[in-house]
Amino acid sequence: MAHYRLHCIGASGNSYKLALYMNCAGLDWEPVGVDFAGGETRDANWRDHTNPMGEVPVLEVNGQFMSQSGAILTWLAETTGKFAPTADQHVEALRWIMFDNHKFTNNYAMHRFQKSFMPEPAHPAVLAFLRSRVEACYSIVEKHLTGRPFVLGERPTTVDFSMAGYVYYPADETGFDISVEYPAIHAWRQRLAALPGWKPPYQMMPVGSDLRVGMRRPA
Numbered sequence: 246m247a248h249y250r251l252h253c254i255g256a257s258g259n260s261y262k263l264a265l266y267m268n269c270a271g272l273d274w275e276p277v278g279v280d281f282a283g284g285e286t287r288d289a290n291w292r293d294h295t296n297p298m299g300e301v302p303v304l305e306v307n308g309q310f311m312s313q314s315g316a317i318l319t320w321l322a323e324t325t326g327k328f329a330p331t332a333d334q335h336v337e338a339l340r341w342i343m344f345d346n347h348k349f350t351n352n353y354a355m356h357r358f359q360k361s362f363m364p365e366p367a368h369p370a371v372l373a374f375l376r377s378r379v380e381a382c383y384s385i386v387e388k389h390l391t392g393r394p395f396v397l398g399e400r401p402t403t404v405d406f407s408m409a410g411y412v413y414y415p416a417d418e419t420g421f422d423i424s425v426e427y428p429a430i431h432a433w434r435q436r437l438a439a440l441p442g443w444k445p446p447y448q449m450m451p452v453g454s455d456l457r458v459g460m461r462r463p464a
Protein backbone atom coordinates (compact mmCIF):
# COMPACT_ATOMS: atom_id res chain seq x y z
CA MET A 246 0.00 0.00 0.00
CA ALA A 247 1.30 3.45 -0.87
CA HIS A 248 2.13 5.96 1.88
CA TYR A 249 -0.35 8.54 0.52
CA ARG A 250 -3.77 7.27 -0.58
CA LEU A 251 -5.90 9.74 -2.54
CA HIS A 252 -9.65 9.05 -2.43
CA CYS A 253 -10.82 10.53 -5.71
CA ILE A 254 -12.37 10.18 -9.17
CA GLY A 255 -10.88 11.08 -12.54
CA ALA A 256 -13.37 13.87 -13.17
CA SER A 257 -12.54 15.68 -9.92
CA GLY A 258 -10.20 18.56 -10.63
CA ASN A 259 -9.98 19.26 -6.91
CA SER A 260 -8.53 15.76 -6.57
CA TYR A 261 -6.25 16.32 -9.56
CA LYS A 262 -4.59 19.23 -7.72
CA LEU A 263 -3.21 16.74 -5.18
CA ALA A 264 -2.54 13.91 -7.65
CA LEU A 265 -0.53 16.25 -9.88
CA TYR A 266 1.39 17.68 -6.93
CA MET A 267 2.27 14.24 -5.54
CA ASN A 268 3.28 12.86 -8.94
CA CYS A 269 5.48 15.86 -9.74
CA ALA A 270 6.95 15.77 -6.22
CA GLY A 271 7.80 12.08 -6.68
CA LEU A 272 5.82 11.00 -3.61
CA ASP A 273 4.66 7.41 -2.99
CA TRP A 274 0.93 7.72 -3.64
CA GLU A 275 -1.98 5.82 -5.17
CA PRO A 276 -5.51 6.75 -6.24
CA VAL A 277 -8.41 5.08 -4.41
CA GLY A 278 -11.63 5.16 -6.43
CA VAL A 279 -14.85 6.60 -4.98
CA ASP A 280 -18.27 5.81 -6.42
CA PHE A 281 -19.22 9.48 -6.61
CA ALA A 282 -22.05 9.01 -9.13
CA GLY A 283 -23.42 6.14 -7.05
CA GLY A 284 -23.72 8.40 -4.00
CA GLU A 285 -20.78 7.10 -1.94
CA THR A 286 -19.84 10.59 -0.71
CA ARG A 287 -23.41 11.09 0.52
CA ASP A 288 -23.43 7.82 2.44
CA ALA A 289 -23.54 8.35 6.22
CA ASN A 290 -20.87 5.71 6.91
CA TRP A 291 -18.50 7.21 4.31
CA ARG A 292 -18.99 10.63 5.89
CA ASP A 293 -18.42 9.29 9.42
CA HIS A 294 -15.32 7.38 8.41
CA THR A 295 -13.76 9.36 5.56
CA ASN A 296 -14.99 12.96 5.29
CA PRO A 297 -17.89 14.57 7.19
CA MET A 298 -17.85 17.35 4.54
CA GLY A 299 -18.98 14.82 1.92
CA GLU A 300 -16.33 15.77 -0.65
CA VAL A 301 -13.41 14.35 -2.55
CA PRO A 302 -10.45 14.68 -2.48
CA VAL A 303 -9.54 12.99 0.77
CA LEU A 304 -5.92 12.17 1.53
CA GLU A 305 -5.35 9.14 3.74
CA VAL A 306 -1.98 9.03 5.49
CA ASN A 307 -1.09 6.57 8.26
CA GLY A 308 -4.79 5.93 8.96
CA GLN A 309 -5.65 9.66 9.18
CA PHE A 310 -8.04 11.30 6.71
CA MET A 311 -7.61 14.89 5.54
CA SER A 312 -9.83 17.00 3.28
CA GLN A 313 -9.71 20.40 1.55
CA SER A 314 -7.12 20.43 -1.24
CA GLY A 315 -5.69 23.82 -0.23
CA ALA A 316 -5.08 22.72 3.36
CA ILE A 317 -3.61 19.42 2.15
CA LEU A 318 -1.28 21.10 -0.37
CA THR A 319 -0.09 23.43 2.37
CA TRP A 320 0.51 20.48 4.73
CA LEU A 321 2.29 18.44 2.04
CA ALA A 322 4.59 21.35 1.22
CA GLU A 323 5.34 21.91 4.91
CA THR A 324 6.09 18.24 5.57
CA THR A 325 7.96 17.35 2.34
CA GLY A 326 9.44 20.72 1.36
CA LYS A 327 8.39 20.11 -2.28
CA PHE A 328 7.07 23.12 -4.20
CA ALA A 329 6.80 25.05 -0.93
CA PRO A 330 6.37 28.82 -1.06
CA THR A 331 9.15 30.64 0.80
CA ALA A 332 8.38 31.93 4.29
CA ASP A 333 7.97 35.39 2.76
CA GLN A 334 5.40 34.04 0.30
CA HIS A 335 3.28 32.20 2.87
CA VAL A 336 0.44 34.72 3.08
CA GLU A 337 0.55 35.44 -0.65
CA ALA A 338 0.18 31.69 -1.29
CA LEU A 339 -2.81 31.53 1.02
CA ARG A 340 -4.37 34.54 -0.70
CA TRP A 341 -4.20 32.86 -4.12
CA ILE A 342 -5.36 29.48 -2.83
CA MET A 343 -8.43 31.17 -1.33
CA PHE A 344 -9.10 33.05 -4.57
CA ASP A 345 -8.73 29.75 -6.41
CA ASN A 346 -11.12 27.83 -4.16
CA HIS A 347 -13.69 30.60 -4.04
CA LYS A 348 -13.60 31.73 -7.67
CA PHE A 349 -11.06 30.41 -10.19
CA THR A 350 -11.68 26.71 -9.62
CA ASN A 351 -15.19 26.94 -8.26
CA ASN A 352 -16.90 28.84 -11.07
CA TYR A 353 -15.15 26.86 -13.78
CA ALA A 354 -15.98 23.53 -12.11
CA MET A 355 -19.62 24.50 -11.58
CA HIS A 356 -19.97 25.59 -15.20
CA ARG A 357 -18.42 22.33 -16.41
CA PHE A 358 -20.63 20.23 -14.14
CA GLN A 359 -23.81 22.02 -15.20
CA LYS A 360 -22.84 21.88 -18.86
CA SER A 361 -21.71 18.27 -19.10
CA PHE A 362 -22.61 16.13 -16.11
CA MET A 363 -26.21 16.95 -15.11
CA PRO A 364 -28.87 14.43 -16.14
CA GLU A 365 -30.96 17.20 -17.74
CA PRO A 366 -29.67 20.19 -19.76
CA ALA A 367 -28.96 23.19 -17.54
CA HIS A 368 -31.13 26.30 -17.87
CA PRO A 369 -29.34 28.72 -20.28
CA ALA A 370 -29.48 31.48 -17.64
CA VAL A 371 -27.54 29.29 -15.21
CA LEU A 372 -24.83 28.59 -17.78
CA ALA A 373 -24.69 32.25 -18.82
CA PHE A 374 -24.29 33.37 -15.20
CA LEU A 375 -21.51 30.87 -14.50
CA ARG A 376 -19.77 31.71 -17.80
CA SER A 377 -19.69 35.39 -16.86
CA ARG A 378 -18.21 34.51 -13.45
CA VAL A 379 -15.53 32.36 -15.11
CA GLU A 380 -14.71 35.14 -17.57
CA ALA A 381 -14.32 37.64 -14.71
CA CYS A 382 -11.86 35.57 -12.68
CA TYR A 383 -10.02 34.04 -15.66
CA SER A 384 -9.32 37.58 -16.91
CA ILE A 385 -7.76 38.43 -13.55
CA VAL A 386 -5.48 35.38 -13.70
CA GLU A 387 -4.72 35.99 -17.39
CA LYS A 388 -3.46 39.45 -16.50
CA HIS A 389 -1.49 38.17 -13.49
CA LEU A 390 0.26 35.46 -15.53
CA THR A 391 1.24 37.84 -18.31
CA GLY A 392 4.91 38.47 -17.67
CA ARG A 393 5.52 35.92 -14.89
CA PRO A 394 6.00 32.20 -15.43
CA PHE A 395 4.20 30.94 -12.30
CA VAL A 396 1.63 32.44 -9.96
CA LEU A 397 4.09 33.43 -7.22
CA GLY A 398 6.95 34.22 -9.59
CA GLU A 399 9.84 32.30 -11.06
CA ARG A 400 9.16 28.77 -9.84
CA PRO A 401 6.13 26.51 -9.39
CA THR A 402 4.60 26.27 -5.92
CA THR A 403 1.54 24.73 -4.27
CA VAL A 404 -0.49 27.64 -5.64
CA ASP A 405 0.10 26.53 -9.24
CA PHE A 406 -1.05 23.00 -8.44
CA SER A 407 -4.17 24.35 -6.79
CA MET A 408 -5.04 26.57 -9.72
CA ALA A 409 -4.26 23.85 -12.29
CA GLY A 410 -7.04 21.56 -11.03
CA TYR A 411 -9.41 22.02 -13.97
CA VAL A 412 -7.35 23.58 -16.75
CA TYR A 413 -6.43 20.32 -18.50
CA TYR A 414 -9.96 18.91 -18.93
CA PRO A 415 -11.07 18.84 -22.59
CA ALA A 416 -12.72 21.93 -24.06
CA ASP A 417 -15.85 20.02 -25.09
CA GLU A 418 -16.32 19.10 -21.45
CA THR A 419 -15.62 22.53 -19.93
CA GLY A 420 -17.03 24.79 -22.63
CA PHE A 421 -13.84 26.89 -22.69
CA ASP A 422 -10.95 26.61 -25.14
CA ILE A 423 -8.19 28.01 -22.95
CA SER A 424 -5.62 27.84 -25.76
CA VAL A 425 -7.64 30.37 -27.75
CA GLU A 426 -9.35 32.44 -25.07
CA TYR A 427 -6.58 32.81 -22.45
CA PRO A 428 -3.07 32.71 -23.99
CA ALA A 429 -1.17 33.50 -20.78
CA ILE A 430 -3.06 30.82 -18.83
CA HIS A 431 -2.42 28.44 -21.72
CA ALA A 432 1.35 29.18 -21.67
CA TRP A 433 1.39 28.69 -17.88
CA ARG A 434 -0.40 25.34 -18.10
CA GLN A 435 2.11 24.24 -20.75
CA ARG A 436 5.00 25.16 -18.42
CA LEU A 437 3.41 23.04 -15.70
CA ALA A 438 2.80 20.21 -18.17
CA ALA A 439 6.54 20.15 -18.88
CA LEU A 440 7.31 19.17 -15.26
CA PRO A 441 8.47 15.57 -14.78
CA GLY A 442 5.50 13.56 -13.47
CA TRP A 443 2.79 15.53 -15.31
CA LYS A 444 -0.10 13.51 -16.77
CA PRO A 445 -3.61 14.63 -17.75
CA PRO A 446 -6.37 14.08 -15.16
CA TYR A 447 -8.10 10.95 -16.46
CA GLN A 448 -4.74 9.19 -16.89
CA MET A 449 -3.55 10.33 -13.49
CA MET A 450 -6.69 9.07 -11.70
CA PRO A 451 -8.22 6.19 -13.73
CA VAL A 452 -10.50 5.24 -10.81
CA GLY A 453 -13.96 5.72 -9.32
CA SER A 454 -17.16 6.68 -11.14
CA ASP A 455 -16.59 7.76 -14.73
CA LEU A 456 -18.84 10.81 -15.08
CA ARG A 457 -18.07 10.93 -18.82
CA VAL A 458 -20.30 7.88 -19.31
CA GLY A 459 -23.38 10.08 -18.87
CA MET A 460 -21.82 13.20 -20.41
CA ARG A 461 -24.09 15.29 -22.61
CA ARG A 462 -22.17 16.22 -25.77
CA PRO A 463 -23.07 19.41 -27.64
CA ALA A 464 -25.73 18.79 -30.30
Ligand SMILES: N[C@@H](CCC(=O)N[C@@H](CS)C(=O)NCC(=O)O)C(=O)O
Pocket residue numbers: 256257258259260286299300301302312313314315346
Ligand atom coordinates in the same frame (compact mmCIF):
# COMPACT_ATOMS: atom_id res chain seq x y z
N1 LIG B 1 -12.72 23.19 -1.52
C1 LIG B 1 -12.76 21.77 -1.71
C2 LIG B 1 -13.73 21.44 -2.82
C3 LIG B 1 -13.96 19.94 -2.95
C4 LIG B 1 -15.12 19.65 -3.88
O1 LIG B 1 -15.98 20.50 -4.16
N2 LIG B 1 -15.15 18.41 -4.37
C5 LIG B 1 -16.23 17.98 -5.24
C6 LIG B 1 -15.70 17.03 -6.31
S1 LIG B 1 -14.50 17.85 -7.31
C7 LIG B 1 -17.25 17.23 -4.39
O2 LIG B 1 -16.91 16.26 -3.76
N3 LIG B 1 -18.49 17.73 -4.38
C8 LIG B 1 -19.54 17.09 -3.66
C9 LIG B 1 -20.54 18.09 -3.17
O3 LIG B 1 -20.34 19.31 -3.33
O4 LIG B 1 -21.53 17.65 -2.59
C10 LIG B 1 -11.36 21.25 -2.01
O5 LIG B 1 -10.57 22.02 -2.56
O6 LIG B 1 -11.02 20.11 -1.66
